[in-house]
Amino acid sequence: MESRLISEYLDYVSFVKRYSPRTRDIYAASLEGFLDFAQACNDRELVASLVPGIIRGYEVALLERKLKARTVNLHISILSGFCRFLVNSGMLESNPVKLVRRPRQEKLLPEFFRQEDMEEYFRQTDAWASEIPDLTLQGYTRRFHRAVVSTLFNTGIRRAELVGLRRKDVDFRRKVMRVTGKGDKMREIPLLPSYCKEISLYLQSVDTMVGGMDTPASPLFVTAKGRAVYPELVDRIVKQELGASDGFSGRKSPHVLRHTVATELLDDGADLNSIKEFLGHSSLAATQVYTHNSIGKLKKVYESAHPRAKNGGKNGD
Numbered sequence: 001m002e003s004r005l006i007s008e009y010l011d012y013v014s015f016v017k018r019y020s021p022r023t024r025d026i027y028a029a030s031l032e033g034f035l036d037f038a039q040a041c042n043d044r045e046l047v048a049s050l051v052p053g054i055i056r057g058y059e060v061a062l063l064e065r066k067l068k069a070r071t072v073n074l075h076i077s078i079l080s081g082f083c084r085f086l087v088n089s090g091m092l093e094s095n096p097v098k099l100v101r102r103p104r105q106e107k108l109l110p111e112f113f114r115q116e117d118m119e120e121y122f123r124q125t126d127a128w129a130s131e132i133p134d135l136t137l138q139g140y141t142r143r144f145h146r147a148v149v150s151t152l153f154n155t156g157i158r159r160a161e162l163v164g165l166r167r168k169d170v171d172f173r174r175k176v177m178r179v180t181g182k183g184d185k186m187r188e189i190p191l192l193p194s195y196c197k198e199i200s201l202y203l204q205s206v207d208t209m210v211g212g213m214d215t216p217a218s219p220l221f222v223t224a225k226g227r228a229v230y231p232e233l234v235d236r237i238v239k240q241e242l243g244a245s246d247g248f249s250g251r252k253s254p255h256v257l258r259h260t261v262a263t264e265l266l267d268d269g270a271d272l273n274s275i276k277e278f279l280g281h282s283s284l285a286a287t288q289v290y291t292h293n294s295i296g297k298l299k300k301v302y303e304s305a306h307p308r309a310k311n312g313g314k315n316g317d
Contacts (some may be wrong), residue, residue: 005046006031009085018183020160022231030078034058047091050083052099059100069103076102112260117247118153124245129198140209140224145237147202148221148229152238152254154195155179156261156279159234159254167203168216172196181280189278262287 010028013019019027037058038049055076062072080097087095128142129150151162161179169178175196176188199220206213210226213219219228234254242252250256258279265275276287 005086005091006035006082009082012085013081020182022160027078027081030075031082033075034079037061047086050079050086050092050096052096055079055096055100059103063103073102076100111250111256112263113242113248113256115264117245118260120247121242121245122150125241129201131201135208137209137224140205143202143205144221144223145241147199148234148237149241149257150195150198151221152257153261154192155189156258156265157189158182158258158280159231161280162221162234162254163229163231165220166216167214167218167220169220170196170199172200179280182282185280185282187277187280 006028009031010024013027014021014024035046038044038046038054041054041057042049058079059072059076062075063069076097080095083092083095083097086092125142125146128139128146148162151157151165152159155177157177157179158181161181164180165177170191171178175191175193177191178186178188180186203214206222209224210222213222213226221229223229223233238254238257239252242248262275262279265278266272270278272284272287276284279287281287
């Protein structure tokens with residue numbers, strides 16, 4: 001009974017909500033964790049265990065495992081979604097998770113790289129993007145790695161979105177990239193001429209080095225052996241590429257590159273709604289977090305434009 005309910009919910013988030021396979025796996029592991037806890041606490045079935053007291057005990061058990069508040073909140077949110085599913089199915093009268101106080105978590109601002117560091121990286125690697133394709137394995141690998149980082153930075157797409165790119169998704173004539181985001185929502189991202197040239201040269205390298213990958217449905221990014229890029233490889237490429245350049249500190253990941261381009265767009269005057277569409281956010285609230293990263297620019301504008309700042313802090317002088 002318990003496994004059937006969980007399986008039905010996982011099918012719901014996969015086929016109705018259109019969550020990714022990775023998200024489904026996270027949900028499955030979390031719900032199985034609660035089921036194990038509930039069965040160890042009492043002999044009742046899963047639905048009967050969905051009461052505030054047991055859910056609160058589960059939350060405490062997670063905290064005692066030294067999990068961060070953010071992680072605990074994720075587990076409780078997954079459980080809440082499952083309870084909503086059961087309410088809509090008529091198996092619960094109300095969502096018991098609403099009666100459980102969640103642990104407070106510190107709001108962390110998105111990390112991002114400095115503009116000058118990104119410019120220096122691209123300056124150092126420009127030769128691999130603009131010269132005639134190198135037919136050696138090392139030459140192909142360098143061009144391939146640079147193209148991955150360049151795509152993440154130029155488009156701000158998510159790691160999963162990059163993995164899902166196909167050749168047909170790059171429209172060189174219109175200079176746009178078609179990206180399929182969360183919930184299978186498609187959006188178009190404008191491309192710079194310099195980026196289009198880089199990807200064109202990269203694809204020439206693919207055709208020469210790999211071969212047989214030139215159909216519209218072929219993956220856009222492939223290794224020298226013709227294997228489509230996968231999430232863990234994208235992570236390694238970003239760490240390797242940025243780790244080899246001076247100036248980059250902290251976490252080096254595809255998501256930090258996404259944060260970086262969003263912050264730069266905001267600093268350069270792009271409005272939040274435009275950035276929201278560019279990033280593929282479902283709500284403006286997800287985009288507004290980048291306003292915190294622009295406080296330095298806001299201070300400069302304030303100091304140069306505010307009447308009191310221009311008058312040395314004195315009114316009327």
